[in-house]
Amino acid sequence: MSGAAVLASVRDLCVVYRRGGRDVRALRGVSVDLTRGRVTALVGESGSGKSTLGLALVGLLPHNARVERGAVSFEGRELRGEELWREVRGSGIAWQPQDALAALDPLMNVLDAVAEGPCFADGLAPMVAQARARTALERAGFACDDPALLRFPHGLSGGQRLRVAFAAAIAREPRVLIADEPTAALDAPLALRTTALLRDLAERGSAVLWITHDLALAAHAAHEIAVIYAGRIVEIGAARQVVATPRHPYTALLLAVARSYEPAPAATMRAESGCAFRGRCPLARVSCATSEPELVELAGGRKVACPFHAEVRVP
Ligand SMILES: Nc1ncnc2c1ncn2[C@@H]1O[C@H](COP(=O)(O)OP(=O)(O)OP(=O)(O)O)[C@@H](O)[C@H]1O
Ligand SMILES: [Mg+2]
Structure with a gap:
């Protein structure tokens, strides 16, 4: 395999939770490749679907979740059935859940x-x-x-x-590590130490998905950044590029928040049709209400889901 080998991937993944007699769409068509030697940061606000994607990648979605569409693969093999998941979790993929206490045996x-x-x-x-x-x-x-x-x-x-x-x-020295908020409760030196370990693992040949809500830290330590909003990847590309010139208005908002330490404006209800971000978007126009933008590849390999990406500025 080449140096850019994809070790794990999700394709067009849609995950729905059943809660209180209603469906909650947590992932709405997510595709991500985890590549040998790279740390991919998955960045987005609370409730955007980060942990759901991590759980789906390791086959540990809770019982009230169902995969409506899409597939997860590990080293080219599509994973279906608990036996295969168990084998992969035992031999190749390690998972650090967000709730550290639940992850540890109390005895x-x-x-x-x-x-x-x-x-x-x-x-x-x-x-x-x-x-x-x-x-x-x-x-x-x-x-x-x-x-x-x-x-x-x-x-x-x-x-x-x-x-x-x-x-x-x-x-475990895993070939793929999915770490859900490994730096969330740490002071700056320990957080930096943790990110250095993620890169170190990647340098030794693993692929890492690092779930975080901290775009500034991701910019510093990840190779690639995927920005998720309301269960969809809205921008993905090389970390430096995404941070230097964000092309989705949500990435620009996250960057402005990271720079100013001001809280983000409160999330409004997600729109039922069209672009989910349009209620918060300074660039929104009538056409944003009718169709949900697809990810489109721009120069340099970055992908963005906004037809007005050329107008995006960090506020
Ligand atoms: N077990 C569950 N049952 C029902 N709904 C759930 C469950 N887990 C998550 N959800 C819902 O799915 C959506 C995505 O949640 P998820 O936990 O993936 O978000 P997150 O990005 O990891 O958020 P956070 O940053 O707060 O950890 C949210 O609307 C959440 O309320
Ligand atoms: Mg989470």
């Missing part, structure tokens, strides 16, 4: 919890798995004699739990 101390994957899923001898766990925990910022290593999850701070869950994911 295992930190060291054992991180060694569990390398030992049971990867079949390493217990001593080797423990050594792998110690290395991963050190890389996640724990000193080798940190008393936290022998504590149970409920005795850890939120940031410590997050770092333990992250260490558990990287200890």
Whole structure:
């Protein structure tokens, strides 16, 4: 395979949750490739569908979710059926859930919890798995004699739990890592350390999907940025390009928010037809109400779902 090998991908994925007798469309036709050697940041506001995409990629959608359309593939093989998912989760894809406490076994101390994957899923001898766990925990910022290593999850701070869950994911040395908000509760030095580890994993040949709501951090540390809004990718491209010259008005809004530290204007109800962003968009016009824009490729390989992309300016 070439250096740009796609290790995991989703194609035209539509996921619907059933809640209170109603359907909630969480993903509406999402396609993303995760490529060897690259960190792809998935950026968007709360409720935009980031975790749903991560869960779909690892086959862990909850029971009230259904895949209406689309497919997930790992190393060229389309994944269908729990058995195949289990095999892939055991051998190639690691997942760090957003809720670190739920991810950790309450009856295992930190060291054992991180060694569990390398030992049971990867079949390493217990001593080797423990050594792998110690290395991963050190890389996640724990000193080798940190008393936290022998504590149970409920005795850890939120940031410590997050770092333990992250260490558990990287200890597997997965070919694909899906990390859901691994930096969310961390101070700046620890967040930067975590992003350096994501890049390090990619440099050693893995593909990484890094879910984050922090566009400024993504600009700093990801190779590629995919911006998701209301269950659709609205812009995707090289991180530097997307941040230097955003071409979707939502990306421009996120950038303005990241620069000013002002909160984003409150989300209005998503429009039922046409462009979902039009209620918040400074460029919206009548035609935006009739059809939902498709992703179109621009110069440099970036794709954007806005016909008025040439007019986009960071406010
Ligand atoms: N288990 C569930 N049952 C019903 N609806 C759900 C469920 N999980 C998510 N949703 C809905 O699906 C949509 C996408 O949610 P998702 O958790 O993927 O967003 P997110 O981008 O990860 O948000 P956050 O940044 O807050 O983590 C939201 O409207 C959410 O309310
Ligand atoms: Mg989430």
